[in-house]
Amino acid sequence: MEHRSHSVATLRSARLLPRPAKAVPELPGGWPLIGHLPDFLKDPVSMLSRGWRERGELFRFRLGPREFVLFTGPEAHDFYFRASEDQLNAKAVYQFTVPIFGRGVAYDASPELMDEQLGFLFPALREAAMCRFARIMFEETSQFADALGDDGEVDLPHAMNELTVKIASRCLIGQEVRDQVDTGFAEAYHDLQKGINTLGFFLPRLPTAAHRSRDRARRRVAELFSRIMKKRRRSGACPDDFMQALMNARYKDGRALSDDEITGILLTALFAGQHTSAVLATWTGLELLSAPSYLARVRDEIREVYREEGAMSLASLKRQVVLENAVRENERLHPPLIMLIRKVLKPVRYRDHIVPAGTLAMVSPAVSHRLPHLFANPERFSPERFDPPACEDKQHQYALIGFGGGKHVCMGKHFAYLQLKAIWTVLLDRFDLHLDTAFPAPNYGSWVTGPETPCRLRYRRRSQANIVQ
DSSP states (O other): HHHHHHHHHHHHHEEEEEHOOEOBBBOOOBBBBTHHHHHHHHHHHHHHHHHHHOOSEEEEEETTEEEEEEEEEEOOOOOOOOOOOOTTESTTTTGGGGGHHHTGGGGGGGHHHHHHHHHHGGGGSSSHHHHHHHHHHHHHHHHHHHHTTTTEEEHHHHHHHHHHHHIIIIIIIIIIHHGGGGHHHHHHHHHHHHBBBBHHOOOTTTOOHHHHHHHHHHHHHHHHHHHHHHHHHTOOOSSHHHHHHHHHHHHHHHOOOOHHHHHHHHHHHHIIIIHHHHHHHHHHHHHHHHHHHHHHHHHHHHHHHHHOOOOHHHHHHHHHHHHHHHHHHHHHSSSOOOOOOOOOOEOOEEOOOOOOTEEEEOOOHHTTOOOTTTTSSSSSOOGGGGSTTTOOGGGSTTTTOOOGGGGOTTTTHHHHHHHHHHHHHHHHHHHHEEEEOOOEEEEEEEESSOOOOOOEEEEEEOOOOOOOO
């Protein structure tokens, strides 16, 4: 009896002990020296999806000399986004943004300083500001629509980039910068955008043509912003915008921000509010125009809302749930950032596996958003999946991660939703539209993944337009 009790106690103790840690399973098929780099450069989403199918929610692979581990699925995302900075570190990875944003800001600052810098911008994203932004979005899109004339053809990615630069520069930086969009700022900003690319992730200082253009553009933008700030200080003007908020701000130690810090933070905000929005706006248009029955529902909603509301406002845009679900479905199907990366600073354990220090830990919205056990018919454009009773995005906090999650969730998410709804409300009100090309494949050569270009869109002004005022 005593022996049996001892055996039971030993068994119970064994159950409480953690199971031995194992190495993360490896994705087969890598090449000597370069690993899975050829497959990754050709189609990263297909390669990573294959890894999930063959190895499950955690697997490792090599891209050249670097070892990566992909975390896939809501539980793995939960672990990833909750990890502390001294475990999974973003700053160590996103050094390729430093030539764009500048020294001493964003990923070149300590986590505490970065939080303090971004904290200066939160008041400018509150509801009162969003009310003002809604009208700016309407005005800019209406001007854009008027300039198109009665009929013609546009390259949709180019058009959405042009329009969102105007909206974001006016909303997030200031009228003076918006006034410079057509006289140099848009060109410089576009050169900065091209500086974010896959090669630049690995070798941000490599003297390529794109990187040289990036560095020249950064100097031009810094000079423009500095001129505007000097003029404001001389005149005493204090507009209600991000630039002025940063000019008035003080760090906890009482120090004012330098002009270069202000420039870097403004560029960080502009990239967050524009670059991904332009891409998501493009995909939203492409999918809507390829789904006539759902497009009809969006148009019906526009008529219903604006016959009652009349003018576009924050309140009217919030009522457009059918259109918002289309935007969210494009966030699911076509996340602008197909991967988010952190560096493992010290070994971390997930379930039975140890991820060693030095590894690059990754989540991929493009893979996780198409998991068949989370999203029914995951390859299909189906905005209804966000309606009750399905509410597929509500299954887990991290089922949908197109704007990141946890500490580093994108602060401009709601601005992006608002902007895309405003853009497509005006354009669908003003024009009949149809694609003049086949549905495009993703362009994986850019860090922010839009469609291959050109994407030609034909338009004709509607006879009963301007329901939305």
